[in-house]
Amino acid sequence: MKSARIPCNLVTGEEVIEEFDETGRPAGLCSGTVEMMDINRQMDVAVLDEIQMIDDAERGWAWTQAFLAVQAREIHLCGDPNTEELVRKLAAQAGDELEVVNYTRLSPLEIEKRELGDDLQKLQPGDCLVFFSKRHILAAKNIIEAETGDKCAVIYGSLPAETRSKQAELFNDPDSDVKYLVASDAIGMGLNLAVRRIIFSRVRKFNGHELIKLPIAQVKQIAGRAGRFQTAPSKDSRDTRSTGNVGYVTSLHAHDREYIEQCLALPSPPVKQxxxxxxxxxxxxxxxxxxxxxxxxxxxxxxxxxxxxxxxxxxxxxxxxxxxxxxxxxxxxxxxxxxxxxxxxxxxxxxxxxxxxxxxxxxxxxxxxxxxxxxxxxxxxxxxxxxxxxxxxxxxxxxxxxxxxxxxxxxxxxxxxxxxxxxxxxxxxxxxxxxxxxxxKKSPSISRIVGRKKAKSFKATALHDDSEPLNHLQPPSPRRPRAPTRRYSSF
Known part of the structure; x- marks a missing residue:
């Protein structure tokens, strides 16, 4: 909105930025986290993104509250179609009219026929490698920069939101020296990324209790980041892809690529509660x-x-x-x-x-x-x-x-x-x-951090098993009243 010079407020738990129009009146548009939705304010239109989060064990209550309590004449719900049946039932309970609009992905998504393996020379500008721990993300970043000579951005959940946005900006800029991205599943929501190919390091992650295979919905959400944002043509001679907005998906290992292909062919399990x-x-x-x-x-x-x-x-x-x-x-x-x-x-x-x-x-x-x-x-x-x-x-x-x-x-x-x-x-x-x-911005030498004899072993560990902590090696780190009638447009 601001880039289009339209006044828009920002409201999050940690920050409130108020904008005013040319007459000095508060902006009528407001963007913010769902927890900060003002359910006591009369609105013409409310937009709830990522509606599939309504069943999230910790934050889902905020989507439920916003969905049922916001005082808006019209609500637009955006998200995975796997919530459609639940939305229908909730709308029926509230006595509201529901209209479902299904959108087709504008850019095609293709799964590559071969896995990448550990040959980092096969990386191409616009590639995003997905790992599931901060330590392996930083390790992979340093290995990639040491072997390719190109810079690599990183995004993971514990990074400040502002830093994640800055890393995304560097990666998206075709004129920057950042060619690759190494990220966690944090890329699934909230960021516009110029990703051309998603490369899964593994399809398992530690959920705090045990190792589990990634759910179908999460595989589809992560893979779907490829080709979703306008990608500028690269001047790098190694980038032999067409400049079209096709998204590609693969993995480091053949058996993981097979699981990803199965997930992409299946519908996401329905959200039931x-x-x-x-x-x-x-x-x-x-x-x-x-x-x-x-x-x-x-x-x-x-x-x-x-x-x-x-x-x-x-x-x-x-x-x-x-x-x-x-x-x-x-x-x-x-x-x-x-x-x-x-x-x-x-x-x-x-x-x-x-x-x-x-x-x-x-x-x-x-x-x-x-x-x-x-x-x-x-x-x-x-x-x-x-x-x-x-x-x-x-x-x-x-x-x-x-x-x-x-x-x-x-x-x-x-x-x-x-x-x-x-x-x-x-x-x-x-x-x-x-x-x-x-x-x-700093990239310490892998051999300097873990020792020359361990560098090769470290690369194998970092690139081939990010499901468990690196216990035997020191991973590299940077140097030191409700409206009476509402209409839902969703999906």
Missing amino acids: AAFFPSDTIIQEFAHFIGPQSPYHQMLARLEASIKLPPLYKFVDLSNMITTSKIFANIRGLLLEEMMTLAKAPVSSTDERVKSAFYSFCLVIANGQSKTITEIPNTGVGYLGMSVIPNARPSDTFESIHRVLSLYLWLSYRFPTHFLDRTGAMQLKELCETKINDLL
Whole structure:
């Protein structure tokens, strides 16, 4: 919208940017994350993208709430057709009219007849290799740059959104020296990428508990990134493809290519349930019912065990919310309404710095204090002024600090009297992004990092088995009231 000079607001959990038209009135258009959908505002049109996320175990409730509660005359749902039957049933329950519009992919998608193998000289500009761990992504980036002499962008889930966008911009620019992309399944949503060929390193990933084969829907979503964005013709002599917008898909291994071909030939399994999370009013009533002395995380566990839902709905997974609530369990002075908000905060359960900072933030609220980010302990922002990070991987450290700053900004919009100097925190966040971008530009030598004798073994491990951590080798890292009638147009 902004590139077309159309005023449009941006609303996310960590940032609110308001635009105004030529008369000084607030922009009528608004873009944002689905969790921030304003269900109390009258709208003419609402657009919900990625509607298949409605059954997501953690975030699906936001799509369900937006779908059923937004006050719009017309709603457009965009996403995988595998949600069509569920959408029909939900629309029927709401008494709304449904119109289904199926679109055909504009650019063809072809699976190549042969796998790539480990010959990196077969890589072509516009290729994207998909791995499923950050360590293997960074390892593959450095190997590719060392063997081909060309630059490689990276995208993975723990990178800041701003950094992912910057990496995508570098990869998309035909005049930049970035020819390849190594990414996780994070490329499946939210980014426009000039990918010509998707190359799967594996079709297995670790889901936090065990190794599983990629679901059909995920294979199709990742593979579908090929050829979906206008790709500029490359001047590289090795790029022998036509300049058409055809998308190609392959893998490093023959057996994986066969599985990918099977997935692309099958329809995605239907989405059968919409995720549900109760309103604040219901949570308050339940908390008062079981008694004010019960810790908030125990109240959530009892709520999860007690609630009964109709067949079309499933209760969200409260694991992360319960884990977050345990962090402030022994802090006195927090009100129920404050705990309800804090439990929803974006706290990484695997990042000790973020958890420590969150505990400090909760103390600020409980003690009725007002502080800037630099006045609060355990945030790690002091590292931003250091030229060398001691005893740590710089990229991991800066990504962790970025999560702390994003958390602070998230809280500043919900507890503005407690968390001051939002502008200063935003500036530190931007500095953190700059440092991460600078680190990603560096490509240490593989042999220098792991030793010449191990370099060959390291390449084999990085390119052929990203399903488990690299335990025996040190992977390379950068140097140190609802409208009465609504019409749904979907798919």
